[in-house]
Amino acid sequence: MTDIEGIAPDVPPSGPGCVDCDAAQGWWVHLRRCAECGHIGCCDSSPAQHASAHAAATGHPFVQSYEPGEDWFWNYRTERMYEGPELAEPRHHPLNQPAPGPEGRVPLDWRDHVH
Template sequence: MTSDTGIDPAVPPSGPGCAACDAVDGWWFHLRRCASCGHIGCCDSSPGQHATAHFRTTGHPVVQSFEPDEDWYWDYATEEVRESGPELAPPRSHPEDQPSPGPAGRVPADWARTLRR
């Protein structure tokens, strides 16, 4: 059940990468996990900015980093980082053998020049 903070700790992530990028053979810089529904989207530095697009479409305000060894949250409603929050259902990050940027084989050689700032 989603709390008044917009976080549902029981819902698993939607997959190992950004589904919207996967649908168009795109790539991402870093991944974010919707804390309400588990949707995995790419960060705002990524070409697609799908995590923010998910927030705009659904109104789900909180995402957590989906990168290994990161557990911070971002609240789109307040535009603030949350250093802590409830532990979400596993897995807590994309597979450790999946590179960032990723996924392997789809990241252009000049990826750093194409990051959004």
């Protein structure tokens, strides 16, 4: 495995959903995992865009998709996709959690609120 500055493979994710949306009782379209500290945030299509806000606030450049079946990395500094190492489990949100999610907080008109 090649070490990549900004990716810490042994750090577990912060939880099953966007930490900031959960705190505010919000919702998300898809989830992204900070590859440096494990913070789970919502994608830029989501109303609050917490993953990119986290990257801007912390300087942590890499996120990995936190969606089942996806393992790509994105670098906010270079605005490019990357391949990277396997991160600590779990590598995606729970399979029974819908996207958008979480269940019960997504408005019926959610498509009108995405970016």
